[in-house]
Amino acid sequence: MIIKKLTAVLVLLTLSNPSFSQAEQQEKKPLPKATKSQISDWIAQHAVAWDEGTKLEISGDDCRLQINRDNTSSIMNFSGILFPVEIIAKQNSKHAYVRVRFKDRYSGDYGMKKACNAQNDFCKKNVGKWSPISYFDFKVTDVVNYIGMDRDLNHSKSRKLARALTHYAKLCNATDYEFTF
Amino acid sequence: MRYHIYFFMLLLIAVTGCTTTKVQNVRYEKGQLLKHEVSDPVYTSSTQKLSLSGNQLTLEQLNNYTTKEIRIYEKVQSTNLKREGTTVTDSPFLAIIGTPGALLIDVFSFGALGVTSEIWLKDTNEWETVKEKLENDFIVDETSKRSYKSLPLAGSNIDVFINNARVDSVTTDASGNASFNLANILNRSNLHPKQFITNKGVNLEFRSEQAKTSKKVSNKNIPESYFASQFEKRRAELETRKGRYENCSFIANSKREFFECFYQS
Numbered sequence: 001m002i003i004k005k006l007t008a009v010l011v012l013l014t015l016s017n018p019s020f021s022q023a024e025q026q027e028k029k030p031l032p033k034a035t036k037s038q039i040s041d042w043i044a045q046h047a048v049a050w051d052e053g054t055k056l057e058i059s060g061d062d063c064r065l066q067i068n069r070d071n072t073s074s075i076m077n078f079s080g081i082l083f084p085v086e087i088i089a090k091q092n093s094k095h096a097y098v099r100v101r102f103k104d105r106y107s108g109d110y111g112m113k114k115a116c117n118a119q120n121d122f123c124k125k126n127v128g129k130w131s132p133i134s135y136f137d138f139k140v141t142d143v144v145n146y147i148g149m150d151r152d153l154n155h156s157k158s159r160k161l162a163r164a165l166t167h168y169a170k171l172c173n174a175t176d177y178e179f180t181f
Numbered sequence: 182m183r184y185h186i187y188f189f190m191l192l193l194i195a196v197t198g199c200t201t202t203k204v205q206n207v208r209y210e211k212g213q214l215l216k217h218e219v220s221d222p223v224y225t226s227s228t229q230k231l232s233l234s235g236n237q238l239t240l241e242q243l244n245n246y247t248t249k250e251i252r253i254y255e256k257v258q259s260t261n262l263k264r265e266g267t268t269v270t271d272s273p274f275l276a277i278i279g280t281p282g283a284l285l286i287d288v289f290s291f292g293a294l295g296v297t298s299e300i301w302l303k304d305t306n307e308w309e310t311v312k313e314k315l316e317n318d319f320i321v322d323e324t325s326k327r328s329y330k331s332l333p334l335a336g337s338n339i340d341v342f343i344n345n346a347r348v349d350s351v352t353t354d355a356s357g358n359a360s361f362n363l364a365n366i367l368n369r370s371n372l373h374p375k376q377f378i379t380n381k382g383v384n385l386e387f388r389s390e391q392a393k394t395s396k397k398v399s400n401k402n403i404p405e406s407y408f409a410s411q412f413e414k415r416r417a418e419l420e421t422r423k424g425r426y427e428n429c430s431f432i433a434n435s436k437r438e439f440f441e442c443f444y445q446s
Contacts, residue, residue, distance in 0.1 A: 104424075
């Protein structure tokens with residue numbers, strides 16, 4: 001009897017061990033959502049990596065991303081994104097494009113671009129005229145049959161990027177309309 | 182011997198022929214220089230000049246003077262007479278008909294006209310009369326040179342205009358100088374900085390009572406301090422376009438670049 005009681009006490013003590021139960025709880029807790037700076041770093045790294053054919057330089061700070069290519073420089077403001085972030089295909093191209101559209105498409109308030117050429121040392125110097133853009137396409141290189149192919153790893157890249165951009169925009173207070181129709 | 186006679190006869194014909202033939206258009210060339218006079222500078226007029234260098238203005242009065250230089254030459258009949266009709270001949274023997282220089286000395290020293298060169302030079306009418314008479318016997322070569330003396334104009338008011346609107350005024354110091362600060366002037370003008378980005382710069386003009394000067398200042402030469410103060414002054418207005426305000430703040434390395442970004446689309 002005494003041995004049985006002791007075993008029961010031991011079992012109870014083991015189960016109520018605080019360190020053991022905390023570890024179990026943590027395993028069930030989902031990963032934290034990325035913060036603004038984390039997500040912008042993530043986007044910068046992945047957008048550059050996944051656009052294989054182009055030399056990109058992405059810099060950004062607090063809801064803005066500036067993307068320099070050889071012949072253009074673009075800047076977008078994530079607070080002005082018009083949802084949803086789309087994944088599109090272009091004719092005669094096997095790449096996927098993640099298209100980010102901006103509100104007030106003619107104003108240049110949320111997206112602008114300028115041409116880079118010898119005059120501004122290919123965007124190294126801040127010379128030249130900025131003009132409004134209504135959308136910006138992130139290219140995800142060489143996606144084969146991505147339409148509707150959930151199992152396709154390549155397609156998951158563009159979806160992941162689209163989700164990251166959406167998340168970043170929401171952190172930047174880009175608002176979607178709160179009604180249905 | 183016979184040749185000598187022929188030669189003599191030809192000579193005679195030539196000489197007599199020349200003296201009897203009427204020359205229709207006698208021309209003269211300058212012979213020996215008989216007199217060379219340079220007058221003292223004679224005051225003619227004065228003007229005011231406003232000049233601009235960097236951000237410094239200089240106002241000065243220019244007194245203009247004229248110096249006359251007169252050369253009087255012997256009058257010598259030209260050996261290159263032009264033929265006129267059939268009556269004109271020229272002969273090397275009679276071509277040179279000089280007028281003795283001695284006559285001229287009379288004109289100057291005791292002259293019937295009784296004026297000295299200095300007086301004629303100062304009094305234009307007098308000189309013109311003398312010149313006319315002299316030209317009967319001599320060749321008169323007259324040139325004039327202009328010169329000026331400048332005096333600084335102190336304590337003068339100079340108005341500053343931007344794109345034809347008066348915005349400020351400055352006063353010259355003892356040496357006729359006045360300086361200005363373009364950024365301050367632009368700030369006073371109440372012009373919107375977007376004009377300087379989208380237009381072709383600023384037309385800066387300075388006017389004193391009798392002189393003016395102007396300068397075109399391109400966007401690149403407008404001081405950064407102007408854009409900086411305009412940025413602060415118009416911040417609320419700029420922030421109404423929040424996205425662009427943020428984007429341009431991110432892109433621009435200076436407030437000028439900010440305005441360039443903000444107003445170029």
